[in-house]
Amino acid sequence: MSSFNVRRIRADIPLLQREINGRKITYLDSGASSLQPHAVIDAMSRYYELRHANVHRGVYQTANEATEAYEGSRAAVALFLNAPGGADEVVFTKNTTESLNLIAKTWGADHLAQGDVVLVSEMEHHANIVPWFQLREATGVEVRFIPVGDDYRLDLTKLDELLDGVKLLSVTAMSNVLGTKNPIAELAEAAHRVGALIAVDGAQSIVHGVTDVQELDIDFLAFSGHKMLGPTGIGVLWTRESVLDTMGPFMGGGGMIADVRVDGFTPAKGVARFEAGTPPIAESVGLRAAVRYLTGLGMENVADHDHELTVDALTRLESSFDGRVRVIGPSDTKDRGGVISLDVEGVHPHDVAQVLDQFGVCVRPGHHCAKPLMKRFGLAATARASFGPYSTTRDTDVLLEALTSAVSMFG
Amino acid sequence: MSNLEDLYREIILDHYRSPRNRGELPSPPAHKVEGFNPLCGDEVTLYLDVHDGVLSDIKLTGHGCSISQSSSSLMSAAVKGKPLNDVNATIETFKQLMTGHESALTTEEEADEEVDLRTLGELAALQGVVKFPVRIKCATLAWNALRQGLDEIANQN
Numbered sequence: 001m002s003s004f005n006v007r008r009i010r011a012d013i014p015l016l017q018r019e020i021n022g023r024k025i026t027y028l029d030s031g032a033s034s035l036q037p038h039a040v041i042d043a044m045s046r047y048y049e050l051r052h053a054n055v056h057r058g059v060y061q062t063a064n065e066a067t068e069a070y071e072g073s074r075a076a077v078a079l080f081l082n083a084p085g086g087a088d089e090v091v092f093t094k095n096t097t098e099s100l101n102l103i104a105k106t107w108g109a110d111h112l113a114q115g116d117v118v119l120v121s122e123m124e125h126h127a128n129i130v131p132w133f134q135l136r137e138a139t140g141v142e143v144r145f146i147p148v149g150d151d152y153r154l155d156l157t158k159l160d161e162l163l164d165g166v167k168l169l170s171v172t173a174m175s176n177v178l179g180t181k182n183p184i185a186e187l188a189e190a191a192h193r194v195g196a197l198i199a200v201d202g203a204q205s206i207v208h209g210v211t212d213v214q215e216l217d218i219d220f221l222a223f224s225g226h227k228m229l230g231p232t233g234i235g236v237l238w239t240r241e242s243v244l245d246t247m248g249p250f251m252g253g254g255g256m257i258a259d260v261r262v263d264g265f266t267p268a269k270g271v272a273r274f275e276a277g278t279p280p281i282a283e284s285v286g287l288r289a290a291v292r293y294l295t296g297l298g299m300e301n302v303a304d305h306d307h308e309l310t311v312d313a314l315t316r317l318e319s320s321f322d323g324r325v326r327v328i329g330p331s332d333t334k335d336r337g338g339v340i341s342l343d344v345e346g347v348h349p350h351d352v353a354q355v356l357d358q359f360g361v362c363v364r365p366g367h368h369c370a371k372p373l374m375k376r377f378g379l380a381a382t383a384r385a386s387f388g389p390y391s392t393t394r395d396t397d398v399l400l401e402a403l404t405s406a407v408s409m410f411g
Numbered sequence: 412m413s414n415l416e417d418l419y420r421e422i423i424l425d426h427y428r429s430p431r432n433r434g435e436l437p438s439p440p441a442h443k444v445e446g447f448n449p450l451c452g453d454e455v456t457l458y459l460d461v462h463d464g465v466l467s468d469i470k471l472t473g474h475g476c477s478i479s480q481s482s483s484s485l486m487s488a489a490v491k492g493k494p495l496n497d498v499n500a501t502i503e504t505f506k507q508l509m510t511g512h513e514s515a516l517t518t519e520e521e522a523d524e525e526v527d528l529r530t531l532g533e534l535a536a537l538q539g540v541v542k543f544p545v546r547i548k549c550a551t552l553a554w555n556a557l558r559q560g561l562d563e564i565a566n567q568n
């Protein structure tokens with residue numbers, strides 16, 4: 001039917017051919033970082049082999065090609081997000097974390113003062129909490145939290161009260177612990193109603209479904225290349241152009257200036273003023289290849305596939321362990337992505353992950369950089385399995401087999 | 412699965428399921444010291460009673476993985492009631508056991524030469540941990556806390 005064929009996708013990914021402890025790898029840690037298809041790896045190699053030079057201001061041929069490659073990646077990302085202002089709204093950063101910090105340290109520092117409120121949620125990654133605490137230390141803004149309900153979803157019953165005095169709502173589109181997908185369009189509308197802007201942490205959501213910034217009507221979007229089949233070392237901050245124009249520069253250095261004199265400097269216009277120093281050029285080429293690859297699969301198909309895997313895994317986890325394996329996340333699979341946190345009775349997540357490793361199963365134990373959320377549910381850690389576009393129900397088979405072993409070993 | 416059985420020896424699982432010396436001592440007079448692994452959230456709190464150069468009592472609370480919790484239990488059993496000289500020697504031997512192999516280059520025979528496992532008794536069950544480098548910090552959590560606690564006691568006097 002469509003171009004989505006998971007067998008073909010798996011064949012494209014060299015790391016999926018690896019064996020761990022004598023078994024084919026079962027990679028269930030895409031929430032931490034995804035695997036890369038040949039298309040991405042090869043695009044980066046070809047760039048280094050044929051075109052590498054520093055970008056901007058070069059006049060020789062390869063320097064022009066490198067600049068075109070880098071700026072071309074920006075345009076490709078803009079298209080992928082349906083950015084209304086195109087490439088002029090796409091800032092390349094190092095990762096989601098840097099993108100969120102950029103918002104806090106430029107827009108936040110310029111526009112917020114004591115008495116203003118930044119509203120985040122209890123299910124945020126530390127990357128969407130700590131920069132706001134730092135801003136609070138610097139400016140005295142208030143940082144307020146939307147609570148998470150017992151159904152593992154945002155409790156929006158008091159949203160109107162929570163929005164009082166809010167200048168920025170900064171929330172994740174999908175929890176990296178619970179798999180919960182948040183109603184971003186609805187939150188954007190609510191934020192705009194009180195004159196606030198909305199920033200979205202898209203680190204997880206970007207590879208679990210379609211992201212259309214116009215349809216969502218958001219103001220900022222942050223995500224990382226390495227969680228969407230691209231390379232590490234590159235992230236994106238998309239910002240509506242009218243907002244971007246009101247933001248001061250970020251780091252200082254080459255590339256971000258229009259002029260430097262002995263008495264001061266004038267920052268560059270546009271996205272350049274947020275990109276001091278030599279940018280991640282090869283990584284941008286890899287990211288563009290990842291975007292092309294995902295577009296080829298169709299993000300609707302990727303989302304459907306993720307949904308099928310999630311429904312299947314939750315159903316089987318529920319019926320397999322006599323209640324000894326508890327899923328920390330919504331059981332209702334509507335608006336829920338393939339990130340599945342497990343609490344195994346009597347077995348610490350580190351031990352779960354250790355036993356699973358023996359089966360070649362890669363899951364992540366820990367607090368997943370979401371300590372306030374862990375505290376909310378009285379947990380120190382979970383063992384988290386997360387799907388990527390290349391995952392299959394076969395991965396869940398091996399997960400269940402390995403979990404059975406972990407349960408019996410400590411039972 | 413030999414590797415995994417090396418890590419999760421029966422003694423370790425036993426100490427994990429039924430930890431020894433669990434509880435608290437009134438502090439003061441007991442000295443209280445905490446160990447914390449921010450990476451994984453493992454925690455251990457030790458209560459140490461030292462009298463006349465002897466670690467006369469030790470109790471502990473905490474939570475974490477089987478390795479951190481069994482290591483603290485095994486440690487408490489090994490050092491309780493022992494003269495401080497012996498306790499110090501045990502800490503040193505255990506740390507050597509954990510770091511001596513860290514390079515993973517030493518063969519088991521060489522390692523055995525470096526650390527006389529017989530002096531370690533049940534603690535030797537933890538030697539499998541060194542084949543799992545990320546778990547070493549789990550095994551050493553309580554030991555670092557004990558070292559710190561004893562140093563603090565020495566500095567008070």
Ligand SMILES: Cc1ncc(COP(=O)(O)O)c(C=O)c1O
Binds near residue numbers: 097125127175
């Ligand atoms: C929801 C969420 N936000 C932010 C991040 C941080 O991403 P990065 O480490 O690429 O900056 C992650 C990654 O773990 C995440 O899952």
